[in-house]
Amino acid sequence: MSAATVAGPPPRLFGASYSVYVRIARLVLAEKGVACEQVPVDVFAPDGPPPDYRQRHPFGRIPAFEHDGFRLYETGAITRYVDEAFAGPALQPAAPRARARMNQLIGIADAYAYPALVWGVYVERVEKPERDMPANEAAIAAALPPARICLAAMAELMGEGPWLAGATLSLADLHLAPMIGYFLKAPEGAAMFAGFPALADWWARLAGRPSLALLAAEE
Incomplete structure (x- = not known):
């Protein structure tokens, strides 16, 4: 489009x-x-x-x-x-199946990844201690299995990539990026993510983009 x-x-x-x-x-x-x-x-x-x-x-x-x-x-x-x-590079695939895959990944991010990766792991392990609040270890333990399912689903749907929805960067990559970025700040998140080499390569490509570097500089 x-x-x-x-x-x-x-x-x-x-x-x-x-x-x-x-x-x-x-x-x-x-x-x-x-x-x-x-x-x-x-x-x-x-x-x-x-x-x-x-x-x-x-x-x-x-x-x-x-x-x-x-x-x-x-x-x-x-x-x-x-x-x-707005003008600029298209961030939604033109092909129906690739666009459907993009939307599927965004749906996974909102329904499953955000609650597990961000609230269940990052907030409990990183954000709460930064505010002198104790982490809820039971909440972290409960969030790790669905977090693993999310990563496995992303890796499977990504296929040969190099981006989540195929050959070009899409809204799916940008939708998941902040969730993954926070998840990786938790030791449990970083250790789990390392077990998915294709996703680790994807993240390396994405994290090197100026848009991600701009957000990282503000942290």
């Missing part, structure tokens, strides 16, 4: 830099070469997000997005809009 450049001011992305889903949107914007204003919104602030934020996202989650008066929420809708509305 060819992208059509949409006229108007630079888009605005509402959310916090730590958020996996804000990071996904930022990666897609960076890969498309789209300048974007990020407006800080912390949903974990003591009083929650600003009251007027629910006009942008009625469920009070992040990110939300606006471009020339057009508002969106839900990361998948945002990233597909950015890919289709």
Whole structure:
């Protein structure tokens, strides 16, 4: 699918830099070469997000997005809009089967990888101790088996690659990247990931891209 450049001011992305889903949107914007204003919104602030934020996202989650008066929420809708509305390299395969594979991988990421890799492992093993909170060892132990299933599924669906949905970088790679990046910060995550050589090679290719390097520099 060819992208059509949409006229108007630079888009605005509402959310916090730590958020996996804000990071996904930022990666897609960076890969498309789209300048974007990020407006800080912390949903974990003591009083929650600003009251007027629910006009942008009625469920009070992040990110939300606006471009020339057009508002969106839900990361998948945002990233597909950015890919289709702006010039730059296409991030969705044109072939129906490859596009279906991309969407399948994104679905796996949202439904299974995010709860296990991020909340079950990274938050418990890395983020909580950084905030002087004890890790829930039972939660980590419970998250590791589904995390392994996620990695095995990704490796199988990836096939010969070199990217998750085939020969070219797609939204699937960028959707999973922040989840994998956080998972690898946990010793259990790094050890498990090393057991999937094809994924390790994929991550090395992805982590070397300027878009990923930009996020890494902010950590």
